[in-house]
Every structure is written in C-alpha cells, then in structure tokens.
Amino acid sequence: MRKLTTSGINLILVCALFMPIGCTINTKDEGFAIYLTKDDIHPAQMEAMSHVKLADQPVVSMKDVITYNAQTHEIKLTASAFERIYGLDVPVRGKSFMVCVDKKPIYWGAFWTPISSISFDGVTIWIPLGFQEPNVITLELGYPSSTFYAGEDPRNNPEILNSLREAGKLINELSISDVNKLPHSVKGYELYSWSEDGTWRFTLITGTNRNKTLDEIVAGENVISESGWVNVRMTGLEATKEVLSKLPQEEFVIWIDVLREQTEQTDIKIQLPPGQTVNDIKEYTLQCGLDLHIEEP
Incomplete structure (x- = not known):
C-alpha cells in the first residue's frame, strides 16, 4: 500500500484550513x-x-x-x-x-x-x-x-x-430505426402522399386542429420524437410501411386526399396514389391494428 508522505499531509492540512477561500470542492x-x-x-x-x-x-x-x-x-x-x-x-x-x-x-x-x-x-x-x-x-x-x-x-x-x-x-436527432414506437397522439396522425419525379412520396405528421401547409408537408424538417411532435417523410411503399409499423395499436390515422387552402405555386399535388398502392397500405394498417380513414372528395 502506498504511504501518504509528509508533504501530502501538509497539503491536506492547508486545504482543511483554507477551504472557504481556496480549496473548494471541485x-x-x-x-x-x-x-x-x-x-x-x-x-x-x-x-x-x-x-x-x-x-x-x-x-x-x-x-x-x-x-x-x-x-x-x-x-x-x-x-x-x-x-x-x-x-x-x-x-x-x-x-x-x-x-x-x-x-x-x-x-x-x-x-x-x-x-x-x-x-x-x-x-x-x-x-x-x-x-x-x-x-x-x-x-x-x-x-x-x-x-x-x-x-x-x-x-x-x-x-x-x-x-x-x-x-x-x-x-442530434432520431431516425425511425432508433425508436420502438412512435408516441400516441390525442388527435391521431395525418398521412399525405404525392408524386414527385415519378416516385410516390409520403409524410406522416402529428394530427392537429389546424391545416398543414404544403411546405410543412413536403419540405419541413424531419422530426421523430419519442413523446411529442412527429413529422417524417418517406419515399416508396416499403419505407412507409416501416413508419406505420411504429405507430401504437389502434392509433387513428387519416389519409388526406387533397390539401385545402393551398397557396404555394408548385407542381406538387397532394393526392392518393394508384389503387393498388392504396389497397396495400390499407391492408398493412389493418395488420398493424391501426384505425385508418381515407379522406376522399
């Protein structure tokens, strides 16, 4: 065992005497x-x-x-x-x-x-x-x-x-693979879809009482929260299924077919994909135990 030297003892005594002014706890x-x-x-x-x-x-x-x-x-x-x-x-x-x-x-x-x-x-x-x-x-x-x-x-x-x-x-941020489940939302979730450059893209966003803007849906910051706001964009059917699989069972999801009060000048149009893709997602949400509703005109 290493012995404490005299100089070491002196240092301890100095600290004990002058702790209020110099040897405070680190x-x-x-x-x-x-x-x-x-x-x-x-x-x-x-x-x-x-x-x-x-x-x-x-x-x-x-x-x-x-x-x-x-x-x-x-x-x-x-x-x-x-x-x-x-x-x-x-x-x-x-x-x-x-x-x-x-x-x-x-x-x-x-x-x-x-x-x-x-x-x-x-x-x-x-x-x-x-x-x-x-x-x-x-x-x-x-x-x-x-x-x-x-x-x-x-x-x-x-x-x-x-x-x-x-x-x-x-x-810095979470990816969808980092979470076991997305949080429950009192107002459910909103699902949007649009075609861009020949590819179908989707956004899942926390439900609110207000109308979402097109920019918020297609270009807003991706946010994946474990207890609050979610706004995540997906490309293609399989990526969309992965995100939907993270929702709690019986979660309400409304798939919105058209964006009301759109003011942005753009070629992007919120709409449903072809029937087969819609049916695939409907069937998958049923398997996941989700309460999917499709808002159609």
Whole structure:
C-alpha cells in the first residue's frame, strides 16, 4: 500500500484550513444538471433575482440522463430519475429550476403541471400525469404552447450541448430505426402522399386542429420524437410501411386526399396514389391494428 508522505499531509492540512477561500470542492466534472432553487423561489420572482442559490443536490444529474435529443430537447431518463420528477410537488403556477453546467447556471425555467390553466412565458418541463414508456421529459418553450413564449431559445447553449456530447449523452436527432414506437397522439396522425419525379412520396405528421401547409408537408424538417411532435417523410411503399409499423395499436390515422387552402405555386399535388398502392397500405394498417380513414372528395 502506498504511504501518504509528509508533504501530502501538509497539503491536506492547508486545504482543511483554507477551504472557504481556496480549496473548494471541485464541481468541474459534474457537467449538465438540473437543480431546484434552494429557497423554492416562485417563477414569477425569478426575473427580479440578482442571485439564486441552488438546492444542495440536482433533481436531474448527468448520471440520470440516458440521452439528450438536441433536435427536440427530449431527455430520456433512468427509471429512478423519472420517478423522482413524477413525484415532485408542482403547484399550478410552477416550480422553478436552473439548468447548469458544473453548477454554473445557464438558464432557468419551471416545472409545470399539465392541469394548470395559467400560461407561462418561459422554458418548461411538464410533469408527467402518470408513469410512461419511454421515461422522457422535454424542455419546452412556453405553456400551454410555444406561442406563449416570446424570448430567445436558450436550450441550444454551446456549454450545455458540449457537456452532454463529452459525456456521450447527446444525439442530434432520431431516425425511425432508433425508436420502438412512435408516441400516441390525442388527435391521431395525418398521412399525405404525392408524386414527385415519378416516385410516390409520403409524410406522416402529428394530427392537429389546424391545416398543414404544403411546405410543412413536403419540405419541413424531419422530426421523430419519442413523446411529442412527429413529422417524417418517406419515399416508396416499403419505407412507409416501416413508419406505420411504429405507430401504437389502434392509433387513428387519416389519409388526406387533397390539401385545402393551398397557396404555394408548385407542381406538387397532394393526392392518393394508384389503387393498388392504396389497397396495400390499407391492408398493412389493418395488420398493424391501426384505425385508418381515407379522406376522399
């Protein structure tokens, strides 16, 4: 066993004597973490604070993070960390948190409960209403939607992304092969198809109450989420089947035959493919247990 030298003992004594001014505990290796505030400062008071003390321990540490998706800002957590978030007591006006790197605050936000009727112009993490698979939380902009957020997006801060990248936790985006199942959508999914350069192309997108634009359907950013928004384009029948196979059983899918209120000047026309392709997809969705409806004029 290696013995501690006199010089080593002296160094320890110096650190013990002067720790308040020089030999503080090294937090350089902590990396990305999310902390509650030490005094449970209300979100409405955070902007006015010149200094905010962090809680003693993070509510989410780097070891709790399985992956961080830089595109969607979804954080896949260990089961114990997800249970910790689920168990937080969050009032309807939110509970403040700080996103940090090595205990240095980068930006702040608030945990929010989805049952709240109070809007919030800030970064939020919505508390899950129940246990779910996968164990994912998301850093969202605004509550109840991003239209309530007016500031700059702080989530792509280089220090945060570099910390996650160095820890091997950062992914830039998901591909369809990366997920076992796409998330359930309360309003189902919308399927669009069109012919381009002699090839049939398809888009599956999360259902909403609003009409989609042609650009959003045929040229928007591909987004594959494990808990939220999905917008994925496919080329050909087999690729479309692969994506449809990732939908939960009994998921509602509406195949839209014509795009209403199209304003873009283009040769692309949303329409159904030939009958055989339509029948192939109808049969496949039946095998997958999906609730497919075709909207025809």
